[in-house]
Amino acid sequence: MITSVVVSYQVRPEAAAEHVRLIRAVFEQLHAEQPGNVEYKVVRLADGVSFVHVSSASTPDGSNPLPELAAFKEFGRDSAARVATAPVPAAADIIGSYYPPVPLSDPDPGDCSRPPL
Numbered sequence: 001m002i003t004s005v006v007v008s009y010q011v012r013p014e015a016a017a018e019h020v021r022l023i024r025a026v027f028e029q030l031h032a033e034q035p036g037n038v039e040y041k042v043v044r045l046a047d048g049v050s051f052v053h054v055s056s057a058s059t060p061d062g063s064n065p066l067p068e069l070a071a072f073k074e075f076g077r078d079s080a081a082r083v084a085t086a087p088v089p090a091a092a093d094i095i096g097s098y099y100p101p102v103p104l105s106d107p108d109p110g111d112c113s114r115p116p117l
Contacts, residue, residue, distance in 0.1 A: 003063075003091070004055065004091070004092040005053075005092060006052065006054050006089070008087070009087040010049045012083070023042050025050075025075070027042075038065055039097070040054070040056075042054075051082065
């Protein structure tokens, strides 16, 4: 069963860099482990403090394996101290997606000090 969820929220401005660091750690673990049953994308909006996560998973029971990742657990551990608005999850249906053969990426993903793209 394939399930998808979209989660949106805002973080406190002073917590944005740490928040991005923790999100990147989740992606580092995903890239290292390469689970075949998860699609995950996180975007930071132009205001620098609004985030949207889109996650899809294919599991027999419809669960999402992301929360079981060590890096995701770390991301969630002190999230209440970082967020300014409560995360709002919404079930979603993916209508379509496209990924080019060579992924588009931030030219310097380690630089959290510059404004978001």
